[in-house]
Amino acid sequence: MSILISPSILAADFANLQKEVEMLNSSEADYIHVDIMDGVFVPNISFGIPVTEAIHSHAKKPLDVHLMIVNPDNYLESFRRAGAEIISVHYEACAHLHRTVQAIHSLGAKAGIAINPHTSVNLLEEIIADIDVVCLMSVNPGFGGQKFIENTYSKVSRLRYLILEKGSSAKIEIDGGVNLNNAPKLIASGADILVAGSFVFSSTNPQQTIANLKSI
Numbered sequence: 443m444s445i446l447i448s449p450s451i452l453a454a455d456f457a458n459l460q461k462e463v464e465m466l467n468s469s470e471a472d473y474i475h476v477d478i479m480d481g482v483f484v485p486n487i488s489f490g491i492p493v494t495e496a497i498h499s500h501a502k503k504p505l506d507v508h509l510m511i512v513n514p515d516n517y518l519e520s521f522r523r524a525g526a527e528i529i530s531v532h533y534e535a536c537a538h539l540h541r542t543v544q545a546i547h548s549l550g551a552k553a554g555i556a557i558n559p560h561t562s563v564n565l566l567e568e569i570i571a572d573i574d575v576v577c578l579m580s581v582n583p584g585f586g587g588q589k590f591i592e593n594t595y596s597k598v599s600r601l602r603y604l605i606l607e608k609g610s611s612a613k614i615e616i617d618g619g620v621n622l623n624n625a626p627k628l629i630a631s632g633a634d635i636l637v638a639g640s641f642v643f644s645s646t647n648p649q650q651t652i653a654n655l656k657s658i
C-alpha cells in the first residue's frame with residue numbers, strides 16, 4: 443500500500459507549504475499528491491505550474507499530479523517538466539482519453555485516470571489495460587476536508603474485479619476524506635494507494651498520522 447499526501451495548499455502561504463513538503467520528505471509518505479484546480483472543471487482554484495515546480499524543487503518524494511482541469515492535454519508537457527511522475531486526468535474532462543493517455547506515456551510519466559463519484563467504473567473497461575492508476579474520487583472534487591462517500595467501497599471492489607478480468611496492472615487510488623476509520627475497509631476492498639490531506643494536516647502529529655495510515 444502506498445500513501446500519498448496532499449499538502450494543504452489551499453490555505454497555505456509559501457513558507458508553510460515549504461515546511462509541509464519538508465515534513466513529507468522525512469515522513470513515510472510514498473508520494474506527494476499535488477491537486478491542480480482550475481475554477482472551471484471544479485469550483486475552486488489552487489495553483490499551477492510554477493508552484494508545482496517549487497514543490498518539486500523541495501520534494502524528495504515523487505509528485506503525483508492530479509489535474510482537476512478542463513483541456514488537460516494543453517498542459518501535460520508543462521506539468522511533466524515541472525516534475526510530475528504520475529499525471530492523472532479526469533475521465534469527465536477528456537473527449538479523447540486514449541490519446542491523452544498516450545501523450546502522458548510519451549512524456550515518460552505514468553498515466554492515471556480520475557473518476558468522479560457519479561462516474562461508473564465500467565466506463566473504464568476499454569482503457570483499463572492501458573493505464574497505471576485509477577484515482578477514485580471519494581468526495582466531489584474541489585475541496586479538502588469533505589466527508590467520505592460510502593459508495594466508494596463497492597466501486598473499489600468492482601474496479602478490482604475489472605482490473606483482474608482485463609489483466610491490467612493499474613493501481614487503485616482513493617482520494618477524498620480518507621482517515622484511519624475508512625482506510626482498513628478500503629484496503630480490504632482492494633485499494634492500493636490512499637490519498638490523505640486534512641486528516642494528516644489537522645492532526646497534532648502529521649508524521650505519526652502518516653505512519654499510522656501506512657501501518658494498516
Ligand SMILES: O=C(CO)[C@H](O)[C@H](O)COP(=O)(O)O
Nearest residue numbers: 583584586587618619639640
Ligand atoms: O482533491 C481533493 C478534493 O478535490 C481531495 O479531497 C484532497 O486531495 C484530499 O483531501 P482530504 O483528505 O482533506 O479530502
